[in-house]
Amino acid sequence: MIKTEKVLHLKSSRGRKVRVVREHYLREHVPCYSSLCQAQCANEGKVLSGEVTHYVMPDAGVARDFMEILEFREIQGIVFTQTACQAVQHSRGRRQYNRLRSLLKDPRHHCILFANEFQEYSYCPREKGEPQDKWQTRCVYHAAVWYHDHLAGLKPVVMITEDQNAVAEYSSLNCGVYVLCTQEYLQTFWPELQAALELYCSIAQSLQEKGSEGTEREYTEHLPAEVLEAGIKSGRYIQGTLNVNKHRAQHEAFVRFEGSSNKSSELNSDVLVCGGKNRNRAVHGDMVAVELLPKGEWRGRTTALTEGQGEEKGDETQSQPMATGRVVGILQRNWRDYVVTFPPKEETQSQSRNSQRILATPWDQRIPKIRISTQQADKLQDHRVIVRLDSWDSTSLYPNGHSVRVLGRAGELETEVQTILIENCIHVPPFSEAQLGEMPVSSPESPWSVDPAEVITRRDLRQTHLVFSVDPRGCEDVDDTLSIRSLPPGPRGERLELGVHIADVTHFVKEGSLTDLEARARYAMSVMWDLDAQTLAVNTVWYGRTLIQSSYQLYYELAQALLNGEEAEVPELGTIRDAKLAQLTQALETLTHVARQLRAQRDKGGALELEGVEVRAQLDEDRNITALVPRQPLEVHETVAECMIYANHWVARKIQESFPQQALLRHHPPPRQEFFNQLQDSARARGFTIDTRSNKALADSLDRAVDPRDPLVNRLLRVMATMAMSNALYFSTGACPVDQYYHYGLALDRYTHFTSPIRRYADMIVHRLLTAAIAMEKGAGPAKALASNKELEEVAQQINNKNRAAQHAQKVSTELFQCLYFRDKDPETDERCVADAVIYTIRANGMLVFIPQYGLKGAVYLKNREGQVVSERQDGGCDWQTGSLQRYLDHITTTTAVGTSTFNLFQHITVRISVEPSRCHSDTIRLEVVSNRPHQAPETQVQTSQPQGARGRSQLVQEVVRQAEEASQQAEEKRGRASKLSTEEREFRQSKCPNLYSLLEEVRELALLDLAACGAGGGGLGAAAQACATSA
């Protein structure tokens, strides 16, 4: 080892230049991490494959500015030098550096780190007076030459740089070591990777524009990091996350301060930040430091409802003045990918002081307009595009960004769905070919077969148990199966054995790899209860790995038909059907009986029956939505769900017993009492009392709150109860006191997710925990060290966040489908735009209504911008008149010269549905009163109180999907792509190129887990539980 000195010129955050001398050790052996190594390097961990045409080595400038290009998984064989990595760390900060580090760790990215500055022969000391960037480029070039020689010239090495002088100086020095600029490199080596080249151009343009920026200051400079830090410590500044008010995005934001950063005790609320200057370039979500303004300048937050037409500009009412401040610095940017809409041509021209710069409007109203330099302004107009923010200097009114990917034309279904997913940070990158390659494929030539070694270690149920699955029609991801049989009587009487068998996914899935459908249907993780046939008391429980053979793959309607004794076609039954059919039907009946009792036990404990989302999309073989199916409460849904809940409960007990400090459970905290106010007020208006002191009291009082004349009343009360609920959450057992393990909705003291490992990551963790628990019982230690309480709690929080995002995406996507359905209909003439609605909440300037026919909820305003109110005519119709509004607990009245109109809680009225279009954001549904009487549907539907109109809803989705299908067909034809897919492709199509509708559907399921968890019971099984009974 050689000791030398390294001189660093660093810049302090105050801007001072500091010269630092560091000892620097050089070694002869520094691992190269290439599989072509000829020198026995100690290459441990990730190693570059030799199966590429060349290795590529970005210089410091490329690594610093074009990291996004290097993130393309297609670009393989990347060697990051230590020099380049340090450049990223020093000039781009911790966040970008972490991104690079995770890239280096990620096994899916073919890149490695070469510590060139520790390598005795590749290190070059900086010469006196040599500019830093020149020196860095020289270092990387020397590293490239060394690397090439080290591999004995077996692989060409391409260094990429943005420095044209370096290209000229180095490119012909060494045979086998090439020097190219990035653009030429992409064009030469990756001509197929158009997206990378486009991204390159977009970033390059943005960098160029930044260099030519003006110097006039628009904002105050941010304070340096050390000043902020000291200021926060001393209590002068307050640290927190900036939250922009969506409805007043330009004017109002709040800083939610975190921790006890502020010493002054008077501050116990958010800090208001008014206007763009005070916000000082902070973007929604950023961690900022704020300074309070003098008390004389404090202001109040806006309280008037600003949504929709009820708002009046001059009518803004402000609350009491509150702590108000200004942003003095940014502690951490939390920028993500944003979807923006490019303006139409007219606007581009009018705003083009510089023709290359476009102001694009983000879909998220809380994000400011983003200035994007592009040469494709014409091509992009009216398109939705993913952009990333680059910088926001004090001289620039708007932040600068660059475009990453075009999603499509605004308003098209595919574009809108993608937008929702991206805006909620739900990433669905297609699986790479390499990943698909590692999947064990079962083909006629080499069929998958059971491994004899596995047979020995597993309990073999293939001959002894009738195993079957019940799922939604067309379900592909069958991961849960059931069994039930009688056991020989024991000392205490008759016995039953209930079994829940879940695909043993963790046996196959090494992290990130795919699994074989065939295989996962045979290996299972099972929970089997030996039960007293009368009381269902548990004699013993067995947990373990099994080998199963599922005899029937049933769907709900079929299973229910068998239970009802109806004629039904069971595909698996051949000619000798009678005996087998009787056996299957018997099993289903026993299962139903058991589930009823289990449910009754939970009911005693206070399990809630709540109201989830009302519609569910039905998928065909190609996973396209063919219809929106209304809730059809079949008992078999509940039966399956109840068995899954039971399995989840018992697995939770098991893993918590085995790992009291580090098991992943799921709890549902009781809701805050004040959230029930609306429910209680509304119920009282109808003469019902809702007791919310416990889940049991709530369940009982909801059961009693039934209006025999209008079943909707009970349904709406349950909707309101659901809205009052908090989310169920994952947690690590060590991070939460035992008395908080309780699941309020399910009325269970322990709960987790075990039954859906294909769909949910949490279930995979639980499978691993259960495996470890079983191993421990047998006296063996777990195969791999388990996550610590702290690690597991972090994972739990991450899944909880993802869940929340999915829930939001689900809500927005429902609105999207509704808007797409009504968008092309003329609300004035189309009968489908007029519907019956029920008032369920009274608000200051209107009311909230529910439209059963479309499963739609929304606000109806009774006062408009002109100060007019809705007034009822003699014939029951309504129009706008000058007048006043009066709100009461259970009704709202309008008074005009004509008279007084009253709107009561739970009253049926007639509304007109239209769409408020928005070019840059999502469209919104608008509702207005047509009459304050129930809707009299035209001749075809005489009875308005019919079971909630299934027709309307399925029409809605059918039409939306038909339009989308036509559009996509046209697009396919345009692309001239063969639409025929191989069987294998079809099978894994969702992975290869996700079908967006099915994806949304999955997001919906995910999002609904919490509702489903509460809603599994009575006649009110939530839609999600129908979609996937295992998700409870």
Ligand SMILES: [Zn+2]
């Ligand atoms: Zn080597």
